[in-house]
Amino acid sequence: MRGLYIHIPFCKRICSYCDFPKLVSNEKNYKIYIDAIKKEIDSKKEDLVNIDTVYIGGGTPNVLPNELLIDLLKHIHPYIMNAKEVTIEANPELITISQADIFYEYGISRVSLGVESTSDSSLKLLGRGHKIEDVTKAIDILRDKHIQNINLDFIFGYPMETLDNLKSDLEYVYKENVPHVSFYSLILEDKTIFSYLLSKGELKLLDDDLIADMYDYINKDLYNHGYNHYEISNYAKDGYESIHNELYWKEMEYVGIGMGASGFIKPYRYANYKTLKKYLECIEEERILIPLEEEKKEFMMLGLRMLDGISLSYYESKYHSSPIFDFDLSKHIDSGLLKIEGDRLFIPEDKLFIANIVYEEFV
Ligand code: SF4
Structure with a gap:
């Protein structure tokens, strides 16, 4: 898709x-x-x-x-x-x-x-x-x-x-x-x-x-x-x-057009300038790659918006690492803001309204 x-x-x-x-x-x-x-x-x-x-x-x-x-x-x-x-x-x-x-x-x-x-x-x-x-x-x-x-x-x-x-x-x-x-x-x-x-x-x-x-x-x-x-x-x-x-939430490809828009055509991510002047100046420029660390953050941020959360095994196969090592998540697991059940890491439904506390790890 x-x-x-x-x-x-x-x-x-x-x-x-x-x-x-x-x-x-x-x-x-x-x-x-x-x-x-x-x-x-x-x-x-x-x-x-x-x-x-x-x-x-x-x-x-x-x-x-x-x-x-x-x-x-x-x-x-x-x-x-x-x-x-x-x-x-x-x-x-x-x-x-x-x-x-x-x-x-x-x-x-x-x-x-x-x-x-x-x-x-x-x-x-x-x-x-x-x-x-x-x-x-x-x-x-x-x-x-x-x-x-x-x-x-x-x-x-x-x-x-x-x-x-x-x-x-x-x-x-x-x-x-x-x-x-x-x-x-x-x-x-x-x-x-x-x-x-x-x-x-x-x-x-x-x-x-x-x-x-x-x-x-x-x-x-x-x-x-x-x-x-x-x-x-x-x-x-x-x-x-x-x-x-x-x-977006399932990490599929999309083309982003316009000021401040971002896109993801595998394996590249890019983002356009967020001001009109810069955008107009730069529309002819090549894509701007987002570094791997930023990509991981975006993956976590988008995945944790879903009630199912993210798949730990998918993360491991994609990044050869674990989100538990890459981010400081143990305090959120201890406080119940994040839960692990089987292969899924997710924010429980009754905590979603304060999901921002977890998202701060990814900005
Ligand atoms: S100011 Fe923001 S919230 Fe209001 S209409 Fe424009 S984009 Fe939407």
Whole structure:
């Protein structure tokens, strides 16, 4: 299996918690950027064969005007004609009927909507530009245009959230009856609006026990409503697990295109520059190899996102070593954050919400 990831870094506004590679929209850069990624796609033609899955992520891909969206989708069309899944991330307030027409016409089969919360006051705190009615409208438009495979992305554990807020989010999922949903625990990253407010004492994080209770509630409630928990933050009805995401977690090949994107075509890993200026300057450059130590870290980080974790024997055959020797994991095994059962090393489901403590070993 091989995937294609395309990064569109532009956003209308910056959300309070976000540390993804992104830029506040400057429309004069849109065309320059799309031309650059078309060039990068052409330079990686030989890798763009037998593409099974495509993910256009961001940033906010649907911030692009229709003509540039068409330009991009037309350009990738010859490479993705046999793809089983073509996902685009979208902000709900930007979805229009003509945009949904383009999605359908150019083979987008799955739309991932950044919902984050159903509470308008929480959305304001999170710095989002939509209200929950925009989400409902976006879902209706997509369904009208025959796009049924819709994911709703939520955040939980953010300042001032209550268990009742979370229950409303889940009720909304059931009401809309979407086939896939993601619940990401808020991670306070440096250089975000939230980290600034926290440092000034203007924001208070939720208690860890409440976040653990929320995670537990999400897992049980979604399970009771027919959603399989197949990755830390992802839940799907039967047959709707995202193929593209599994590709990363299961260490399969993917071509990464765009600012800050990374790729993996065996045996090489590469990463593009994370700033627009550098990216535009360097698109013609050869791949940048990630050293072996970095590859091991990425393997662990991605593998431990899966509920099954990693296979110790696979790691040993791949790296001629053991993760227990390569990383300082014994303290996490002693504390119960990591478990070994037979050949599997994994984070138990009830500890996944604090998986970051383990991930710090791999950064
Ligand atoms: S969370 Fe998404 S929409 Fe918000 S700033 Fe980050 S990339 Fe843009």
